[in-house]
Amino acid sequence: MKKILFVSSEVFPLMKTGGLGDISSSLPGALHALGQDVRVLTPAYGDTLTALAHTREITIVQAGTELRLVEGTIPETSVPIWLLVHPDFSERPGNPYLAPDGSPWLDNAERFAFLCRAAVDIAMDRVGLGWKPELVHCNDWQTGLIPPLLADEPARPATVFTVHNMAYQGLFPHDVFLRLGLPRWLWSPDALEFYEQMSFIKGGLVFSDRINTVSPTYAEEIQTDEFGCGLQGLLRKRRNDLRGILNGIDDGHWNPASDPLIEARFDVTSLDQKALNKTALRREFALHDAPDRALAVLVGRLVQQKGIDLVVEAIPELIEAGVQLAVLGTGDPVYEQRLLQAVRRYPGQIGVRIGYDEALAHRVEAGADLFLMPSRFEPCGLNQMYSQRYGTVPVVRRVGGLADTVEDANPTNLTLGRASGILFHEPTPSALVKAVQRALVIYRQPAAWRKLQCTGMCKDFSWRQSARQYLELYRAAVLSCQQAKESAGAHFRT
Structure with a gap:
């Protein structure tokens, strides 16, 4: 000892x-x-x-x-x-x-x-x-x-x-x-x-x-x-x-099967319960009930390191592609204001909370379909691991710890059952949009999407x-x- x-x-x-x-x-x-x-x-x-x-x-x-x-x-x-x-x-x-x-x-x-x-x-x-x-x-x-x-x-x-x-x-x-x-x-x-x-x-x-x-x-x-x-x-x-x-990660604190902070608990055998969390999250962020739209989220510091500028620039194309967006975070006042402006431009499709709320962060992870993390650099990152644990598919840049913790949903990984998210290379809005579009192709195939979710939920990210x-x-x-x-x-x- x-x-x-x-x-x-x-x-x-x-x-x-x-x-x-x-x-x-x-x-x-x-x-x-x-x-x-x-x-x-x-x-x-x-x-x-x-x-x-x-x-x-x-x-x-x-x-x-x-x-x-x-x-x-x-x-x-x-x-x-x-x-x-x-x-x-x-x-x-x-x-x-x-x-x-x-x-x-x-x-x-x-x-x-x-x-x-x-x-x-x-x-x-x-x-x-x-x-x-x-x-x-x-x-x-x-x-x-x-x-x-x-x-x-x-x-x-x-x-x-x-x-x-x-x-x-x-x-x-x-x-x-x-x-x-x-x-x-x-x-x-x-x-x-x-x-x-x-x-x-x-x-x-x-x-x-x-x-x-x-x-x-x-x-x-x-x-x-x-x-x-x-x-x-x-x-x-x-x-x-x-x-x-x-x-x-603390897999006791971040565990959808026992999390007291979320609307409905679930695991890989009861993944349908995740939909209840999505409904509750939409209500909390004043988003429309739109069954055909995937719910993408971002939690964290609203700074360029995290690629928030890429997300802001991509918002029109993301909405057109068929997603809603919920953001929880604080950071550069310029990006805070641009996000709030986007809420006014796309009412019911974008929701933003400026600040940090630990309990809400759990509810966001539990209710989302996609987690956006287009970081310019990322020493490790935790949210992409929390997301996989909660059946929320991460869309991340291939840098740092993101590259070490997310297996890309390319045809080979999908076939072998290794895929757990979507990775992209270039730090540009168009690369982010293309990555989300790739995710949406799988999202519209329920069996393939569930397999992607379950692969992430079964990964061991414990300490x-x-x-x-x-x-x-x-x-x-x-x-x-x-x-x-x-x-x-x-x-x-x-």
Whole structure:
């Protein structure tokens, strides 16, 4: 059994802005089920403290600032969690990274440096917890200072750094680096410096014992000029330490056979019940009852990465092709407004909810025929897996984790019973429309459509297999850490 400190800026259900929140709850849960002593550290945002039961408090001091750790368990699990309490986290409502005007909080560097320093002190058992991990698992730029801050610590634990999205790098000016009081040797192109800025994510990529991304295809893509976001050279240099491990999903929380949030529960033996969810979803989005039309949906961030611009441009052709559209999400105000304009132009055929609603997301997955995910890049993606589980056929671009989790409904895969969705290549509205039209051809053949749905519903997207792959990664990181210490010791003795 390994002692693992898992550090993340968000953990569902305490905080969630995207897939990171889901993963930071589900993966520790899966590791815990495999007998690992895993404990989670995350900031205490807003009212998250009230969601924890059986808590105790510990006071720690960071850079002369008094902070508190509140201990409990992730709700509905037995996984221990520490919430880092500080006014810069806990006295701000809403998004953990963005101010109400949509711009990043001006003190994000200081806020997440607090988190990283607290993680280092916990990892070195300096805060009175009486527990020291063998490995610290860091996630995305918000935790990127942990590996470099641990680098010079004696008897340090091993580190793993997971890249959930290369596009978010935690870039700050040099004066912020100075203000954080970081060791001066970290200001170097071989450390945190990135084109005269400080890069949090680079700290994780340079100094961690092992790196991984959240799908095998994305691990290859980020080593290319197209997807590497300027760090592809570093990633190619570390390719022997880089691995792609596909995200899983919480198949208990996302299960149409037991989901309390949907209109009618169903499984592969009672798939006809899905129609009741479609009727309820149409009513909820004020869509016409149109038996001849397929219901396509989109849930997520309304930004170009997710291809929302392709969907918006394709709306007239999608309506003409014979679909209705329901959208749940928030993001770029330009696309929010264009979607709302489309509702007025096509009343009863398009419904839009701006914002995020976890319960509604379940109802959308349960009631839809098609799930649109035309991402320009997609490290892993979860909604295409949720969709298949709920008998909703995903229409996705062949990138990242989408390529790893959806089998295209080409003639060979359809014949062999492997098909579970529709894939397309080019990030254009016309390619998306053609993919939807391909889906509609199958949709109008009830037996073939049901076979496509059932294939997706029977796929295993649970965390069980992925959690075992993480244990292998942890073992490699610990071994690498031990070898580095031995090498450093031998160098010191000579």
